Amino acid sequence: MMERGMVEIFKGIADPRVGNAKKHKLEEILTIAILAVISGCTQFTEMELFGKERETWLRGFLSLENGIPSHDTFGDVFSAIKPEELRTGFMEWVETVRQKITDEVVAVDGKTICASKSVAENKKAVHVVSAWAAENGLVLGEIATDEKSNEITAIPKLLKLLELKDCIVTIDAMGTQREIAKTICEAQADYVLSVKENQPGLYEDITLYFSTEQEQCEYAKTAEKSHGRYETRECYVTTQIDWLAHKENWPGLSGIGVIRSCTQVVGKEACETMVHYVIFSKESMSAAELLKTKRAHWSIENSLHWVLDVDFGEDSMRMRAGYAAENMNIMRHLALNLLKSETSYRGSINLKRKKCMLSPAYLLKVFDCS
CATH class of the missing domain: 3.90.350 (Transposase Inhibitor Protein From Tn5; Chain A, domain 1)
Structure with a gap:
């Protein structure tokens, strides 16, 4: 079901990169990013850390042919994607x-x-x-x-x-x-x-x-x-x-x-x-x-x-390059929607995010709640 959900939607977003910059698949960068945000990450450096710590688990549904993207790659992608593209998928x-x-x-x-x-x-x-x-x-x-x-x-x-x-x-x-x-x-x-x-x-x-x-x-x-x-x-x-x-x-x-x-x-x-x-x-x-x-x-x-x-610390996020602030706002909205849509655990948004950080199984359930 996951492949019919968010990953599939991410595949439909136009990739703004050219040439060697396409080392990592766009849908895999976005997937790692949203999983990281759901789990409590706020910065691009934390997305990279999340990916590296969960790499074995991520390979269960992502190819990751060139490993985990660097924090610079996350930053470059979110600065370049047209918000209209991400908004449409959202x-x-x-x-x-x-x-x-x-x-x-x-x-x-x-x-x-x-x-x-x-x-x-x-x-x-x-x-x-x-x-x-x-x-x-x-x-x-x-x-x-x-x-x-x-x-x-x-x-x-x-x-x-x-x-x-x-x-x-x-x-x-x-x-x-x-x-x-x-x-x-x-x-x-x-x-x-x-x-x-x-x-x-x-x-x-x-x-x-x-x-x-x-x-x-x-x-x-x-x-x-x-x-x-x-x-x-x-x-x-x-x-x-x-x-x-x-x-x-x-x-x-x-x-x-x-x-x-x-x-x-x-x-x-x-x-x-x-x-x-x-x-x-x-x-x-x-x-x-x-x-x-x-x-x-x-x-x-x-x-x-x-x-x-x-819960998301939005006002403290200093992301100013390109479209990064707009795109990360969309990702936070998406993360919040996913967390609210998963109802088997009745905790607060803050507790749900902590549970996602501690339990890959629950994180996958939140991500695939559609």
């Missing part, structure tokens, strides 16, 4: 394991890889916009830009790469743009978009409405206590928006909502409050469903960004 694999779930929340959000910035080379940090399928627990796709402000142009490109039919796409305020709403509707999906001051007219109308009319709206509330924190969320929604100025300019717009959260930390008197205003396209969206949808959106921080920073 998304091909995702679609083989993704379960189609009606109304699944797909959260879209950006994250900067801090260590990819180089002042000496006048190179900006790579900013990656990712799509996270909350219920599947998978990164569906990602696209890189060189500035956070470029999210507005990157998001439509990413959305057009994804299968979004019957999903609910959630995006923070930067992505609350008419063209993005249109792209989502054209994909036969719904949206929940945050509204802040970057859409001043819309923001003013919605905030004024909920400050005077919220008691006439549908209402839902949740309360949760976890890790010494007690949090309540109250939500009001309405689909009666004929009064909303320029409503017709927002494709598919069906309603507006507000979520007010209050977080109380045990031992502290002060309560941290936050207010989130949104627009949505789903005609039947209830207050309870909006609460659930926004909670799923926020999972991208804890289940993706936090894991990449803490």
Whole structure:
């Protein structure tokens, strides 16, 4: 089954090398790299070390005609591969394991890889916009830009790469743009978009409405206590928006909502409050469903960004040559997806990676989980 999985997908990636640089097969370099990343390796030197320590085991399914690639070879390959090539292979694999779930929340959000910035080379940090399928627990796709402000142009490109039919796409305020709403509707999906001051007219109308009319709206509330924190969320929604100025300019717009959260930390008197205003396209969206949808959106921080920073050490990775930062981001996303897709062991991502490092049999199971 492995030969029909990741190795086969890696074979379809265009090799940027020429001549004697092709000493090692590209699919074998990529296979060793992803196995190393799954097992906790972060640098090209560690990939070489992993390969040499596991060489006998690797020869069970790789030819390794010229032995284990050097760390320079790993670096050169990841600097040269076009990210579009690796991204296509990544998304091909995702679609083989993704379960189609009606109304699944797909959260879209950006994250900067801090260590990819180089002042000496006048190179900006790579900013990656990712799509996270909350219920599947998978990164569906990602696209890189060189500035956070470029999210507005990157998001439509990413959305057009994804299968979004019957999903609910959630995006923070930067992505609350008419063209993005249109792209989502054209994909036969719904949206929940945050509204802040970057859409001043819309923001003013919605905030004024909920400050005077919220008691006439549908209402839902949740309360949760976890890790010494007690949090309540109250939500009001309405689909009666004929009064909303320029409503017709927002494709598919069906309603507006507000979520007010209050977080109380045990031992502290002060309560941290936050207010989130949104627009949505789903005609039947209830207050309870909006609460659930926004909670799923926020999972991208804890289940993706936090894991990449803490478990994978993403922000400390100083890979700046060529496309290395972008390509290694894709490999980390792939490693995370593979680890999440293997469910026989119920440990955390960190424990799963340690288990992969200690157990070649389990590592192979994770790698071949499709």
